[in-house]
Amino acid sequence: xxxxxxxxxxxxxWWVRMNQWAANFHSLAEAESFVERLSSRxxxxxxxxxxxxxxxxxxxxSNSQPLDQxxxxxxVKTLSHA
Numbered sequence: 001x002x003x004x005x006x007x008x009x010x011x012x013x014w015w016v017r018m019n020q021w022a023a024n025f026h027s028l029a030e031a032e033s034f035v036e037r038l039s040s041r042x043x044x045x046x047x048x049x050x051x052x053x054x055x056x057x058x059x060x061x062s063n064s065q066p067l068d069q070x071x072x073x074x075x076v077k078t079l080s081h082a
Contacts, residue, residue, distance in 0.1 A: 001018055001019055001042065002017070002018070002019055003016065003017070003018050003035055003038065003039065004016075004017050005017075005028070005031045005032065005035060007028075008024075011024075012026075013025065013026065014026070014027065014028050014030070014031040015031075016031050016034055016035055016038075018038070
């Protein structure tokens with residue numbers, strides 16, 4: 001992810017840009033604090049496998065069916081045309 005700070009002199013704001021997303025701040029200190037917190041969270045250790053294997057409801061997990069990719073695709077198409 002590309003993260004950088006830029007000054008907008010017209011609006012007197014500081015922008016933190018993150019790829020296609022941006023957030024504005026009223027001071028450079030606020031922007032730098034945000035970037036520091038964001039960077040620490042991005043660089044923190046993550047264990048997605050452990051999260052994905054935990055079930056909130058053991059009964060639901062034992063009765064669950066495999067994901068039907070075609071049904072998901074059809075649902076997405078329906079939503080995008082709504």
